[in-house]
Amino acid sequence: MSVLALGLNHATAPLDLRGRFAFSNEQLVPALQAFRERVQRAPEAALVSTCNRTELYVAGEPGDASALLTPAVDWLAEVGGVGSHTLRDHAYVLQGGAAARHAFRVASGLDSMVLGEPQILGQMKQAVREADTAGTLGTTLHQMFQRSFAVAKEVRTCTEIGAHSISMAAASVRLASQLFEDLRELKVLFVGAGEMIELVATHFAARTPRALAVANRTLERGEKLAVRFGAEALRLADLPQRLADFDVVVSCTASSLPIIGLGAVERALKARKHRPMFMVDLAVPRDIEPEVARLRDVYLYTVDDLSALVQIAGEKRQAAVEQAEAIIETGVQGFVHWLDQRGTVPLIQALNAQADDWRAGEIARARKLLAKGEDVEAVLDALSRGLTQKMLHGALAELHAADGEQRAQLAQTVSRLFLRGAARTPGDNQR
Structure with a gap:
């Protein structure tokens, strides 16, 4: 068996293009089943989709893996509503050991916008569970992902890779503190109630702002998060009328379309008498219309804008990366060896x-x-x-039947197969 990885991430594709290929957890199972139905030669498939990447992993026979590339590109391009050539311009394709190495680096946080960030590991585990539910996981991909999780655990245990990272949540608070003199005087609104919003809310709550609120499409889920932080719970439908009340807005939902438009923000600024608003859009696709960034009194940051804040240089960071890469390489070699062994299963x-x-x-x-x-x-x-x-x-x-050099080589092979622990052949003794 061989593995093929087709993907695009924050390093290869702009935010709006990545948004076209974003899958929510609920969309993964039907998407994988549709891919299997469309590309029937693909026995195994898994989709990893986060705000920074969308990756399709496929496993098949060595000859099939290369043949699957074109139909995989065509299918993913169709899902994203772009031409295949556009996807190829921004995608990367990896096979065999290179595909496994990439998966191991992603799981370990080495391929993230935030070096060493831990969220990606949980997202990959969720992707594996969804592939299993869809019936597309298979032995090869299961083995590769489980090994990647073990390697990621070793990287976090044995290196300081996670100690030299700033999360998106921490970067958001840092930016807000640069814009406003005292975060304790701010009113902060969180739009969404997922894992990322929970993380951001934790960081902001630690700075004890004057008021917190959570707006979510499902009020019950929003209330649950709001109770945890002593915040007000809002319906998403009430957002346009309440937007002017908040100095900071952080949004991260699974909506396929923007939920905060230019007009709503303009009206909010007018009601605020043009007091500045700090807005962070952590969603892919975008939650906030990009035109909002052109407004004079709005400071809007996307996940890509935050990338400069989460890059930390230094000798300790580099040493941790080198140590992590060594651990990953050992894991990759083990997986490749396992793949090679799998190739002899029919013969056995x-x-x-x-x-x-x-x-x-x-x-x-x-x-x-x-x-x-x-x-x-x-x-x-x-x-x-x-x-x-x-x-x-x-x-x-x-x-x-053999003669000459062929017979000598065959004699060595037969000796290894049948004479282990016994006397060696005359040809072996002569060597």
Whole structure:
């Protein structure tokens, strides 16, 4: 089996293009089933989709993996509503060990916008669960992802990779503190109630702002998060009327279309008498219309805008990366070795089947001889000789048919296969 990875991320594609290929957790199972139906030659598939990346992993026979590339690109491009050539211009394609290495680096946080960020590991585990539910996971992808999770755990345990990162949440608070003198005087609105909003809310709540609020499409879920932080719970439908009340707005929902438009923000600024608003859009696709950034009194940041704040240089960071890469490389080599072994499974099955046929034939012959009253010892001796002759026949026939260098190489192979722990062949002794 071989693995193919097709993806685009924050390093290869702009935010708005990535937004076209974003899948919510609820969309992963039907998407994978649609891919399987469309590309029937793909026995295994998994989709990893986050705000920074969308990646399709496919496993198939070595020859099939390359042949699957074009239909995979066509399918993903169709899902995103772009031409295949556009997707290829912004995508990366990796195969075999390179695909596994990429998955291991992603799980370990080395391929993230935030070096060492821990969220991606949970997102990958969720992607694996969804692929399993869709019935598209399979042995090869299961093995690759489980090994990537083990490597990620070792990287976080044995290196300081996570100690030298600033999360998007922390970066948002840092930006807000640069714009406003005292965060304790601010009113902060969180739009959405997912894991990222929960993380951002935790960071802002630690700075004890004057008021917090959570707006969510499902009020019950929003209330649950609001209670945790002592915040007000709002319906998403009330957002346009309440937007002017807040100095800081952080949004991260799974909406496929913007939920905060230019007109709503303009009206909010007018009601605020043009007091500045700090807005962070962590969603992919966008939650806030990009035109909002052109308003004079709005400071709007997207996930891509935050990238400069979360890049930390230094010797400690580089040392941690090098140590993590070494751990990952060991894991990749182990997975590639496992893949190679998987390639011999059909041969092993065929050998076992042949041996069973020989055994069945000799036992049947022995039973006939015993039924005729033949001596038991003689029958057992004949059975053992018959089995060993059948086992050796092919190797001996090839040795007799070979000549020159071919015979010498074949003799070494036969010696390794049949004479382990026994005396070596004359050719071996001469070496």
